[in-house]
Amino acid sequence: MIIIGLFVFIGGMVVSGALPGLDSTPLAGTSDPAAEGGVPDEAFGPEVNSTALRQAHADRLNEAGSFTFTEEYSAESTSSDAPSSDETLTATFDLESDQSLIEILTADFRRAAYGTGTESYERIELPSQEPQYRVPDRDIGPDPYLDSGLLGELETMETEHRETETGHVYTASGVDAVSDGFLDADVDSFRSFEFEAVVSDQGVLKEFSYRVVLEDGGEVITVTRSGEITDIGSTQVREPGWLDDARAATS
Numbered sequence: 001m002i003i004i005g006l007f008v009f010i011g012g013m014v015v016s017g018a019l020p021g022l023d024s025t026p027l028a029g030t031s032d033p034a035a036e037g038g039v040p041d042e043a044f045g046p047e048v049n050s051t052a053l054r055q056a057h058a059d060r061l062n063e064a065g066s067f068t069f070t071e072e073y074s075a076e077s078t079s080s081d082a083p084s085s086d087e088t089l090t091a092t093f094d095l096e097s098d099q100s101l102i103e104i105l106t107a108d109f110r111r112a113a114y115g116t117g118t119e120s121y122e123r124i125e126l127p128s129q130e131p132q133y134r135v136p137d138r139d140i141g142p143d144p145y146l147d148s149g150l151l152g153e154l155e156t157m158e159t160e161h162r163e164t165e166t167g168h169v170y171t172a173s174g175v176d177a178v179s180d181g182f183l184d185a186d187v188d189s190f191r192s193f194e195f196e197a198v199v200s201d202q203g204v205l206k207e208f209s210y211r212v213v214l215e216d217g218g219e220v221i222t223v224t225r226s227g228e229i230t231d232i233g234s235t236q237v238r239e240p241g242w243l244d245d246a247r248a249a250t251s
Contacts, residue, residue: 039203044168045161048154056203058146064233066094069145071227079219083107092237093142099237100140113140114240121246131242133249148205150197153182157195167200189214204229 039056043049061067069091076084091102098117104110110125113136120140124132156179159170172178172195180187190212197208209226 039201043203044163044199048159048161048170050152050155053151053154053199053203053205054148057148057151057205060200060202060204061142061146061229061232062095065096066092066231066233066235066237067145067229068092068231068235069227069229071225073225074223076222077219078222091145092231092235093145094235094237095142097237099239100142101237101240102140112240112242114243114246115140119247121243121250123240123242123246131245133242133246135250150183150208151199151205154197156182159195167198167206170197170199171195185212185214189216191215191220204232 039052040049043052043056069089071087071089073087073089074084086106088105089102091100093100099115101112101114103112108127111122113120113122115121115136120136122134122136122140124134126132154170157170157172158177159172162169173193175187175190175193178187178190178193178195192213193210194212195208195210198206200206207226207228210224212223214221214223
C-alpha cells in the first residue's frame with residue numbers, strides 16, 4: 001500500500017510530511033475581524049479566501065482557550081486480502097494550562113501522549129505486552145491543529161458553497177473538482193473523490209470528511225477520513241493515571 005499525504009495521521013503512527021487537514025505553515029498575528037468573533041462575508045466565497053479563514057480558525061481557537069479534535073481514518077485495498085487500516089484519534093487541548101492529551105486507537109495498539117510546557121510522555125499498549133513508556137519524538141502541542149491546511153485546500157477545489165444553520169458548507173465531487181497536490185497526493189491516481197467541510201461563521205473548520213478511491217500499480221485503495229472540532233472553550237485536560245509510571249520509566 002502506498003503512503004501519500006492522504007495517509008498521514010495527526011499524531012498517528014504514520015508520519016511523513018504535512019499533516020492532512022493541517023500543515024506547519026505559520027500564520028502571522030491576530031486578525032481584527034476574527035478577534036471580534038466574525039469573518040468578512042466575502043472570505044467565504046464565491047472566491048474563498050483561505051488565508052483569512054485559516055487565520056480566523058487559529059484566532060478563534062486561541063481565543064477560546066481549549067478545544068477537542070476527533071478523527072476517524074480508514075484505508076482499504078480491494079486488491080488485497082489484508083484487513084482495512086482503521087484509526088481513531090481524540091486530541092484535547094487546554095491552551096491556558098498548556099496541557100494536551102492525544103489518544104490513538106487501532107486494532108493493533110493503543111497509544112496516548114500527554115504533555116505540558118515542561119514535560120511530555122507517551123504510553124504504548126500492544127497486545128499481550130506490558131505498556132511501554134517514552135518521551136515523544138514529535139510535537140504533541142496544539143500548533144498543528146490551530147493552522148488548518150485543509151481550509152487552504154478550498155482554494156484549489158471546485159466546491160459548491162451554501163449557508164446553513166450549522167455554518168458554511170463546502171462540497172466537491174468528482175476527480176475533476178480537485179487539483180493535483182491535494183494533501184500532497186497524486187490526483188492522477190484518483191478514480192473518485194468526494195469532499196465536504198463545514199466552517200462556522202467565525203471561520204472555524206467545525207467538521208470535514210472526504211472519500212478517495214485511487215489506483216497505484218494495479219492496487220485500488222479506498223481512503224476515508226472525517227474529523228470535527230468540538231467543546232470549544234469547554235474542553236478540560238486532566239493528567240492521565242499512568243503519568244507517574246511514565247515519569248519513573250523515562251527518568
